[in-house]
Amino acid sequence: MESKTARLIINIYLGIFLVYLFAPLFVMIAAAFNDSRFPTVMPWKAFTLRWFSDLWADDRLWGLGDEDGRLGAVANSVLVGLAVVVIAVPVGTLAALLLDNLRGRVRSFLYALMVAPLLVPGIIIGISTLIFWTRLGVSSGLHLSTVGQCSFICSYVMLMVLARLQRLDRSLEEAALDLGASHAQALRLIVLPYLRPSLLTAAVLSFFQSFENFNTTLFTRGGASTVTIFIASHIRTGVTPEINALGLVLISITVIAAVVYSVRRRTAAATAA
């Protein structure tokens, strides 16, 4: 259908695009193995694994509570992530259930309000959360980061759950209620099992979103550190390839997660077909 030259041009373009997409990641990974104080790949000094042992020995990252009870960045990020999942998944789901049963103006208005946080820059979410709670007498810290992150992660959950809810066959619920099930039973036995895949995806994505968050956390964290804060402050004040080693670890987790997710989705699609 396309002419041969057009086809060739687009193939070349896609090739360049893929290189553009992945070359930076490879450069960063390669620099993790270079024995140079400043992270780079040229000049290549020598192969080393010392940045990984530095990374492994870094208490600011892995610490599980120093004498003041302060946690390392990883523990903080995981705790905030779990708290966000625990709050955002139920709230987003309830909001989606509510929206699914509304029509007309009320629905459009609520929908706009629920989606709006996704279009607001993260630092403004952080600042408004910080000021609101400080004026109520709550000082900054990771509890505020959790609340700030939830305000927009709820929106993601709501959208994911709503998309699936709209395909739910309502006669199933009606049948359950007609046959004497209580509302709680209908929810537990019909609606929630139907929503399960969406809820699982929403939980995983909420955790990732929280773990990756920088802008909202920056303003609300108080003195606490998370993984993203740790990386950013490390880059700005005397960066070493330890960050590249950490980058490799995070990239590996991401790639594994992405592959597992797509394989699972394909098998799910294959069994459904």
Next chain:
Amino acid sequence: MKQLLTRYGATLTGAMIVATFVWLVGMVILPYLVMVDFSFRPNLLPVDIGTDKDHYTADNYATLFRNQIHFLVFLRTLWGSALATLLCLCVAYPVAYFLAMIATPGQAATFLLLLVIPFWINEILRTFAWFIILAYNGPLNGVLRIIGVISSPIRWISGSGAVIAGMVYAYTVFMVFPVYNAILSLDRNQVEAARDLGAPLWRIHWRVVIPHAKPGITVGCILVFTAAAGSYIVPSILAAPGTRWFTEIIYQWFYEGQNWQQGSAYAFLLLILCLAFVLAMMRIFRVGLADIAR
């Protein structure tokens, strides 16, 4: 409302309303209102709070127009974000078109997975990769010298060039997905018909594909622009000293100037900038909010 009660009963309906209320009012509306209220107050010593000095004022907003450097940074942020958005569109459009119209389903699935991987990797790490590549003694200058394009290294990280390059890299995926989704629903026969009638390639895109992809392009532009204007990490890593981004000035008001009122005013101005962009795009391309959150 009646439907809710018959379908879920009073307890569950109550829980839905309470949860939604706590989220939207307690976590979204009230914090913004308090921030805006705060931005119209003077920065006072604790002893002066509640005295006659404590009254509403637009002074914090006037600062932006009094301070030439801050105003310049504001304009740079506006202009730089718009440029990054345009570049993202140019980079992403051919990819989206290929994925939606040319690739086989298998190819498209693999390609989308490849796109998702950098998207899931932290923005800080992606920016840091460019920091390494563009360094004065870094690989880009090294490669260019080896192949003889340049004789002495170029200082890439100067001015805002590197910031925009980093943003284009970080946010291109925000553009690919919505544009891809929009083109996907275009009937291939329309493209065929245009071609059979002798339309040249550019005209097929200009008159058939792009008009159809308008909602997707709008969404992509909104996502990229707000991400770029609100980005703190990309400019803080890739900008030369002296070329700051508006978010960095906001941060300074909070943590170096200790003037939160002033910082809130600047944050609200940034929000207005983003909102103005969103509304302008929706107006220009005649797209509604329901198309955006798809």
